[in-house]
Amino acid sequence: MKIFDVIGFALSNFLRRKARSALTVLGVIIGTAAVVIMLSIGIGMNKGFEDQLSSWGSLKEISVSEKYGTYNEETDEYEENTSRVPLDDITLDDIKALDHVQAVKPGIYGYGAYLIKDGKEKCSQGGIETVDAATMADFEYEILIGRLLNEDDVGTTNFVMSYNIPFNFYNPRELGENEWFAPVYTGKNDTELPFDPLDENIKYQFTWWYGYGEQPMDFSRPRIVLEDAKCVGVLVQDKASVENYNQDYDFSIYMDGKGYRDMNDRLQKNRNKYYGIPEDEASTGTVYFVNGVNVADNTVEGRETVYDYLTVLVDDTDEVIEVSKEIMDLGLEASSQMDTLEQVQEQTKFLRTILGAIGAVAFFVAAISIANTMVMSIYERTREIGIMKVIGCKLGDIRGMFLVEAAIIGVTGGVLGVGLSYLMSMLVNKLASGGAMEMFGIYSSESAISIIPFWLDIVAIILATVVGVISGLYPAIRATRLSALEAIKNE
Amino acid sequence: MAEKVVPTAKPVIVIKGLTKIFTLGKEKVAALNGIDLEIFPTEIICLLGTSGSGKSTLLNMMAGLEKPTKGSVTIYGERIDKMSERKLALFRQKNMGFVFQSYNLLPNLTAIDNVSLPLAFAGVRRKVRTKRAKQMLKLCGLGKRMKHKPTQMSGGQQQRVGIARAFVATPKIVFADEPTGNLDTHTTIEIMEMMVRMARENKQTLVIVTHDIEIAAYADKIYHIIDGRISAVEDNRDKQIIPASSTSAEPEAEQQKNEDDKPSIRSADDEISGILENFSIETEDKSENNTEEE
Incomplete structure (x- = not known):
């Protein structure tokens, strides 16, 4: 089977159950946005300290x-x-x-x-x-x-x-x-x-x-x-x-x-x-x-x-x-500003770890949701999978269809999640403009509380895709193990 | 005229001592009890038996869908019963077509997509396989229902799609499990004639499983199966129903065929036939490359 056909099958399956796909994608969107926002606040904090310190002199x-x-x-x-x-x-x-x-x-x-x-x-x-x-x-x-x-x-x-x-x-x-x-x-x-x-x-x-x-x-x-x-x-x-x-x-x-x-x-x-x-x-x-x-x-x-x-x-x-x-x-x-920076970073490490963990939990929930959707999808399509096997679809292609579908959920959720996180980041920065950074002991007025560097977008999307594929792995393997005969008998 | 079966030809399917025992609770039930069978090229055979006679189990084992308890199934020299799932998928892709009682079409695909499915699995380009599927559907008298989904078609129409799908890749063997079980008498005749005609024109081996003696009448040879054993073999060639070589179920299809100067399936698309004939398990990659050639 050609890879385009595998993707085509996955895509049509993804689009077939629109409501369920949308809900699963929503889970990934929230997970991705949570991770990105939490990390961006950590990055914003560090950047704030650095700005503050470098306003006192070069870090080098x-x-x-x-x-x-x-x-x-x-x-x-x-x-x-x-x-x-x-x-x-x-x-x-x-x-x-x-x-x-x-x-x-x-x-x-x-x-x-x-x-x-x-x-x-x-x-x-x-x-x-x-x-x-x-x-x-x-x-x-x-x-x-x-x-x-x-x-x-x-x-x-x-x-x-x-x-x-x-x-x-x-x-x-x-x-x-x-x-x-x-x-x-x-x-x-x-x-x-x-x-x-x-x-x-x-x-x-x-x-x-x-x-x-x-x-x-x-x-x-x-x-x-x-x-x-x-x-x-x-x-x-x-x-x-x-x-x-x-x-x-x-x-x-x-x-x-x-x-x-x-x-x-x-x-x-x-x-x-x-x-x-x-x-x-x-x-x-x-x-x-x-x-x-x-x-x-x-x-x-x-x-x-x-x-x-x-x-x-x-x-x-x-x-x-x-x-x-x-x-x-x-x-x-x-003495250097780096001494101070290192000290401060050490102190805020715990806070940043907590932020990261909150994001990770959201992501994990999204992963479970993907796996659940894919398993449900297999129950629904048991018969179809059986027919495809009998007609001569290779096991690898069946596995591929499910993995690609899971990846599509991951990518879509990742991309939209990054989009959402930009929106939330803007909102957080707007709401927190002035004042909020002082909570962390940062007095540099120009610093934003949430900063999303470009690499974070890429990493988040890749992560969402990888999580999608990994969550789809078990259902995909399950699909290939279905007995063709049993699947066909299933009315 | 139907071709004469040449008894001296090498058999396509060889079944030896095939036994299948199901364990139901503490009881052991023998579905098949030492079946020996040889099927020759271009033969149309029928496994005739009542419900529970084991005829479907026999078919499933020929197709590699079930593993026997004892005995062997050999097709083209390959032991089907010992093949891995992976190899079986490829073997079916290359050699086998299936027609089911409940049609087993994919509900979300159009007639064209359903028919072109086996070609898609074999890695044939979309353009080529769609063209081929359209030709098949026209041959099956569904020229006007190509974009319909299974739910928008009658049982007879769905089964035509099923037949088009079974024959589209010109497999050497076609299995049909109660192909007309869900159809009325009139449609049954149409479907049977179409299937037999296609098998004849393509020189394919057709294995039909049925409980209906009327359907068995289309076969060259009828195996009566009772309680997991072949009770009688009947050479049916003298009294079999022979469909007219270019009968069409729908006037539109007939018209189409006339316009096309009576194309046969074999000549309909030599490109694909060539591809699929070259296709073998051992040279899987090579064959796939062939199909990718522009």
Whole structure:
């Protein structure tokens, strides 16, 4: 028998008992829709957490800092780490050498350098944040005008502004008596920039003196040297860096790490000279106090801390946890959004399992319904099956007819069930818009509670078909075992 | 004239010591009691007996629908009683046609679809088999009822469809179990003549089971069966009823036949006959491929 004929027979049998077929299909529709909806809520929850976390920073990034000490739970005391691994170029190279590490951003909080525009306007808001100019493009910086830093900017003072910086220049001499700062603008992308930051005619300079332009100069001291710099680009609004996640808006000026360190050395020397501090007493280079501890102390092999933090970019989200562990093995602190995500997923796993189980039960009921329908159908068609056997229908073809009929029920139910689940998903999302996600501790406003990815549709339809065929298996085999003679005698 | 049976030809069906014992509660009832029988090609034979004589059981065993308790049924050298269900289905598909007392048409199929069923099982393309089924129905005088379903037809018409179905694939053997049991006398004659004529024209072996001596009169040979035994064999050739070679039950069919220059079943569709003759159990796949050729 040709396969088309087998399908034709199955189809005509399916259509013969319309009411019963429709009811069986309805069972499969409900089963499929239940599974899809339940899974889609689980997926929606996960997506919600991910959205929320990635709004705090990329899921592929790991923040690395030094390990100053640990809190001992037994003694209830804080134990200082006396052989601390500092964030210096050796550590940087160690981390770069790890597998799956795509790029490392050497971060220095460059507060204390003020940007001056055309020698008279000043921006007190922006702090310098260092990046590795060569790998800046790997991180999630989005350029609005101009370009990001690149290899050519390594070791230079070229910089990229965050969107808010141009709004924050003010002329100290034009302020009223009680005004220390000009109004702070928190620009939006749709706001036009007050001037073109990339204009060749604008002269940018950095100074170390916070009172520059605001307080009278002491001309008895050596001249304050201003460092020339060039702006190459402006970022889009609201692309806050990992370190800035507590801020609403990004106020950073991004500069190459090496370029910044050199500039900072020069600024420090100028400052020492201005205040008359002898070279040997003055500390050159970058010296920071963190938690009141001089970071130069307690380091392994007397190495010096160079960077405040490192941001490690991993090439694959799935490797983040592993790379984090390896970094911790180096004696450093490492944290990532993936840690949190994994924790949260672990916590909601139970809930998702329950949802899945509810769907599975519905599906199981549908499967029983298919099997029941097919068995009933065999009782009804006993005589026909017998006639077909006597006339010479092969057993395989009889089995095929019943399996195909069961598969037709499965496919029809699966396809319609997926359709229904889209409808229900829309309804759930509409009803639950706002509010509902907070039930699960998700505060990301854009996330939908139910998300149906395309693969779920395909899987659901395939599953429904397979369940149909499996449910049809027993009745089909039963049909082939019917005695032709008995079947014919059956009046 | 009907063809003479050649006694020296190799028998088509050979039955040896066939015994069937049914167990009813504690009692054992012998339905068949050591039957020996040989049926030759193109023979039309009749198993004549009363209800409960075992004639139907004998037919069922020839068709492989029941297994004997003892003895053997050999058709074309193949042991039917030892064949698997799978093989039997194929064997029936290729070699056997059936006409039943209660017609046994599929209720949801039209006359055309019912008739083309054996061809569908053999894997013949829809277009070819529908054409063939239409020819068969015309030959059986149902040219105007092709799209009717069994419930829309009279008993005689249903049995014509049943005969068309039995003969459509030109099987070598046709079994008819009380083919006219549910029909009036007039229709009985029409049906019997049609069946016998077709068997003759196609040189087929026809085995008729009946309790009606009137029907037995169409056979070459009559086996009287009583209590599971062949009590008498009667050579009926001298006094048998011989239907006219081109009698038609309905005027429309006759007209049709005349227009078609009196087609015989054999020549009606050589394509299918060829296919089915080449068809054998051992070369199942190959045969199916043949049917798929455009």
